[in-house]
Amino acid sequence: MALINDYLYVLDPHYQVVGLLSNQLENACPYYDDEHVEKLKHGFLTLEFTVPAKHIKSILLQENGFILYPNLDWKMELFQIKEMIDTSKGDLYCFCENAAVPDLLSNIVRPVSLPSQTLEQAMNYILQGTGWELGTVEYVGVQDFVFKDYPTSLAALHKIMDQYEAEVEFRADFQGLRLKRKYVNVYRKRGQVTGKIFSYGRDLVEVKRTRDTKDLVTALIGIGKDEGDGSILTFQDYTPPDNFKYEKNEDWVGSIESLQRWRRNGKHIFGVYKDESATNPAELYQNTVKELDKRSRPKVTYQMSVLLLERLIGQQCRLGDEIIVKDHSFTPELAIRGRVTEKKSSKTSVDPQQNQVILGGV
Template sequence: LLGVKWKRGNTEYAGFHTMTIDEFIDPLTFLKKIASLFDLEIQYRVEVVGSQITGWYVDMVKKRGQETGKEIELGKDLVGVKRIEHSREICTALVGFVRGEEEKVITVESINNGLPYITDSDAFQRWNEHGKHKFGFYTPETEEQNMTPQRLMTLMKTEFKKRVNTSVSYEVEAQSIGRVFGLAHELINEGDTIKIKDTGFTPELYLEARVIAGDESFTNPTQDKYVFG
């Protein structure tokens, strides 16, 4: 941030990592790489005294927003819902593998009843293609030297949840109860985690989603729009 008005703000991390930069990159890309390396999220913040902005800060926090506990469902809060399916990443079965020492391929077959992949019954019901699994492939990006089938299984389960639960985003005209009726405890802010009840699937889909972006009207709160994902 040297040479710009933005300064380092709050950093929720104590430790260090090594990063090698072997190409020219802009400051924003560099910040994103740092945040990714430390598993943090970027939050921009300004401080105001009176009518003057006195400071511009870049925070890196573990997670923006709050766990609101608010549930948004069709017919209650969602108006003009546009469901966007990201079909490229969707899978109902995930095959995982990684190369170990001497180029030996490590899978989870030895601890998974001879199968090199894991499945999910709910995912299969929602996303199967003519009764058949949609396979995804996963190789963890890691420098671990002693990868084991057990460790690979853990990484696969984490990745599999991402492939299922983030395959849908919602562009929503959200009637935020808080802004319309002045109930502060129901306000929706960027980064907040909410629950979405989507009855358009069988079985019904209950998701935890985060407010990715918001376009709020200061004159007519009923025109608020949010993107959840």
């Protein structure tokens, strides 16, 4: 049976460990109704839990204090307590966000132009003054960056992740009872191709399929960066190679197949794609086509209630993993491969509704 660390370490607002929450230790303050949420997009993290308000050690939980959360790989995630609610039932509810969020929100990146930056160079620049440092970083080429309008370090990080199409995670290291460092790991792609199969009737309890067309377009106008003379880079005068899948007209490109299926009043559904990384019309056109491929079909996601068998037989399921889902209750039978883009889990509950994964495209 795989070991599950149910400890939640309690820190004061100065990062000093002052106690812990646990349902395994006799004298520790217990907790329940916990939910840990992680999303692949921008490394989103939240944590919420409830403790008995009258427990003598519940007083260790403070506004703007911290929770050190050991994940299933025994890596530490740092959360800051942002909301505390006392109830008439004697419960104390705590909502926590990724501790990097307030740190990065309170730091401003001055307007700057950064040509030919590696991911490592760009990240080191925007993390200055935040208290967070760069850990593992994978090479994904070079990009030009222009920061305007005094963005926060958090907004700048999101821009970097989007432009490089990279994925981020936040971690913390402690030595004894004191914080050693807070750091950010950046990968080309998180997770692994595990081939793990979730099957209905075994570890798959329920599947909900969502098909979303709210942001669907069949054509995109491509807009690049300011050329410096008051004009904006476009591909209006660019002639792409012949391709039966797309039609190009002036400053836009459309999907012929999507037009036939999704056209509105016989016309394209237009959107605008802004690309500040492209340096010439050909590159802008190629990037716009790539974006069109994503946005010219419905966004399909699968929300699954699962039994996390890692607790029983050590089978792992991590954010970013590529997995397989089989459900014979669908007609026709559902058999899909996708990535875990969101995961909800609980250290204290075995209720499948508290252990869910959201499956997106590969």
